[in-house]
Amino acid sequence: xxxxxxxxxxxxxxxxxxxxxxxxxxxxxxxxxxxxxxxxxxxxxxxxxxxxxxxxxxxxxxxxxxxxxxxxxxxxxxxxxxxxxxxxxxxxxxxxxxxxxxxxxxxxxxxxxxxxxxxxxxxxxxxxxxxxxxxxxxxxxxxxxxxxxxxxxxxxxxxxxxxxxxxxxxxxxxxxxxxxxxxxxxxxxxxxxxxxxxxxxxxxxxxxxxxx
Numbered sequence: 001x002x003x004x005x006x007x008x009x010x011x012x013x014x015x016x017x018x019x020x021x022x023x024x025x026x027x028x029x030x031x032x033x034x035x036x037x038x039x040x041x042x043x044x045x046x047x048x049x050x051x052x053x054x055x056x057x058x059x060x061x062x063x064x065x066x067x068x069x070x071x072x073x074x075x076x077x078x079x080x081x082x083x084x085x086x087x088x089x090x091x092x093x094x095x096x097x098x099x100x101x102x103x104x105x106x107x108x109x110x111x112x113x114x115x116x117x118x119x120x121x122x123x124x125x126x127x128x129x130x131x132x133x134x135x136x137x138x139x140x141x142x143x144x145x146x147x148x149x150x151x152x153x154x155x156x157x158x159x160x161x162x163x164x165x166x167x168x169x170x171x172x173x174x175x176x177x178x179x180x181x182x183x184x185x186x187x188x189x190x191x192x193x194x195x196x197x198x199x200x201x202x203x204x205x206x207x208x209x210x211x212x
Contacts, residue, residue, distance in 0.1 A: 011049045013039045015063055018056040019105035027057055027109055054118070057109050061120035064106020067096055068122055072129045082137035083191055084199055086130065087183055090160055091203035093126070094174040097164055107164060123164075127157045142195035152190055159186075176202065 017039035021030045032053055036046040050056045071092040080088065096103045110119045134149035134156070143152065159182055167174035183201035191199060 007049075010039075010041060010045060014041065014046055014049055014056065015059045016102065019060045019063075019102045022057065022060060022109055023101050023105040027053070058118060058120070060102060061106045061109050061122070064103045064122060065120055065125065067100065067103050067106075068093065068125060071096060072126070080204060081142060081195065081198070082133050082140060083142055083187075083195060084204060086133045086137075086156065087199065087201060088203045088205055089129075089133075090156075090183075091176060091179055092205075093160070094163060094167070094179060095176075097167060098171050098174045104168070108168070123161055126160070127153070130156050130160075142192050144190055144192050147190060155186065155190075179203075 014035065018030070018035045021035050021038060025034070030053065032043060032046060035053075035056065036043050039046070046056075050059065072089050097107065106120070107122050110122050131149065131153040134143075134152045137143050137152075138149040143149065163173045163178065163182075172178060180201045183199075187196060187199055187201060
């Protein structure tokens with residue numbers, strides 16, 4: 001049991017070290033040596049857990065995808081109405097992108113050009129989720145007249161992915177204040193008059209950020 005726990009801690013340390021190196025240097029430049037040094041283990045210990053840099057990248061992406069599921073998953077399971085669930089999820093996701101290097105690295109790893117074989121498309125997963133929530137809003141009749149779920153999804157996805165990318169250089173783009181400004185501007189055009197009065201642009205809850 002002690003040996004298993006030690007192995008699990010080593011694996012976690014390697015995944016986080018890989019995320020830090022990938023976020024700093026990019027996948028192409030990052031080296032196995034720099035990742036093992038940052039994790040405080042030998043190259044041999046690294047290769048015991050991961051056969052290649054590609055395997056490490058996939059582990060980082062999988063960890064980031066798990067976080068995105070915790071952020072977006074509850075929004076599919078009831079709770080506040082669809083537009084409020086969308087607002088809350090954007091605040092939660094940007095908070096994690098700002099605070100957790102695993103999530104930042106996961107998004108970046110999946111977006112390179114050309115795309116790595118087997119890369120996890122986290123931005124695509126986020127887009128799918130936003131589209132589904134806005135379809136819920138359309139079915140419930142809480143979108144403004146003349147606004148379709150498809151058109152609204154284009155705007156929300158473009159803005160949030162833009163905040164994520166710009167935030168890599170300036171974290172202010174991922175701040176709650178930036179999101180509130182965005183929702184203050186968009187909601188009067190997006191939501192029906194009846195729904196608008198019930199919505200909170202600052203979000204109704206926060207997902208606790210993970211370690212940076």
